[in-house]
Amino acid sequence: MIYAAETSLQMTLTELNENLREIYVEAYSQPHIAEYIYQSTTNKLFAIFGSYMPGYSLSDFYELEIGSAGIMRGYMSRPCDKYFTLEKKLDRFLRMSMSAYNVPKDEQDRAVAFVESLDIVSTANSVMQKLFEALAMKFDFTLSQKNNLN
Numbered sequence: 001m002i003y004a005a006e007t008s009l010q011m012t013l014t015e016l017n018e019n020l021r022e023i024y025v026e027a028y029s030q031p032h033i034a035e036y037i038y039q040s041t042t043n044k045l046f047a048i049f050g051s052y053m054p055g056y057s058l059s060d061f062y063e064l065e066i067g068s069a070g071i072m073r074g075y076m077s078r079p080c081d082k083y084f085t086l087e088k089k090l091d092r093f094l095r096m097s098m099s100a101y102n103v104p105k106d107e108q109d110r111a112v113a114f115v116e117s118l119d120i121v122s123t124a125n126s127v128m129q130k131l132f133e134a135l136a137m138k139f140d141f142t143l144s145q146k147n148n149l150n
Contacts, residue, residue: 003048004111005118007072007097008090012124014076015086020128021076028073038065049101068097090115 014021027033039062046061053060075093080086091112098108 001114004094004115008115012120025077041065052102
């Protein structure tokens with residue numbers, strides 16, 4: 001559930017703010033930054049999904065992370081529209097990535113239902129506001145009113 005919530009929150013943040021979308025996409029596009037993401041995420045993925053893939057090594061999870069990061073980058077770079085809504089994007093991303101880690105369908109269903117039960121847009125707005133407030137204190141700029149996802 002933690003994986004589902006964290007990745008859904010990150011994806012929602014990129015829908016709420018184009019600057020954050022650009023930062024995420026740029027991070028996943030720069031080889032040295034992407035490598036840092038792969039390395040730091042591999043251990044987490046091994047801890048979360050290792051029980052579904054008992055024969056897989058940390059190296060195998062590193063290779064899977066490269067692929068799942070590509071899915072994340074692709075979905076983050078494409079803004080939602082009337083056909084590909086945030087709900088569809090989160091559902092599709094979670095199912096694709098959890099399938100790569102052999103998560104059984106019933107557990108995928110529970111993870112997706114959990115994310116659907118969250119007020120993910122409000123949570124993302126709150127996280128974004130806290131981030132911007134912290135940046136404002138450090139870099140002396142002012143905030144405009146909250147961004148809302150339509």
